Amino acid sequence: MLQFIKDLPSHVAGVHATGEVRDEDFERVLAPLLNEQVNSQGKINFLLVLDTKVSSFTWGALWKDLKLGLKHYRQWKRIAIVTDQREVKLFSDAFRFIIPGQSKGFPLDRLDEAVRWVSVK
Known part of the structure; x- marks a missing residue:
């Protein structure tokens, strides 16, 4: 499930992933959130708190994620992925290439640091 993260600066979009993440979550939560960020800010500062295993994402969800990422390819400004899954953190650090x-990847116990980092304009 994807849920909006509230109490972030207006130029930061954030979602918290828990349990099973399905393609409907991307349509209902993530796509509108990213579209709103692009429309209002022109760029995307994005915070993902990944509190579930990547294996909990359905194939449809992974496909929607890829399509959304490509749709907004030029608008990504900062992406902070917060998780204790080491392989995901390493991938998010490499994503900058x-x-x-x-x-940038952050462990769950450094969520506040991730919010500060992703909030830089």
């Missing part, structure tokens, strides 16, 4: 913006 793929997207035009910056990407």
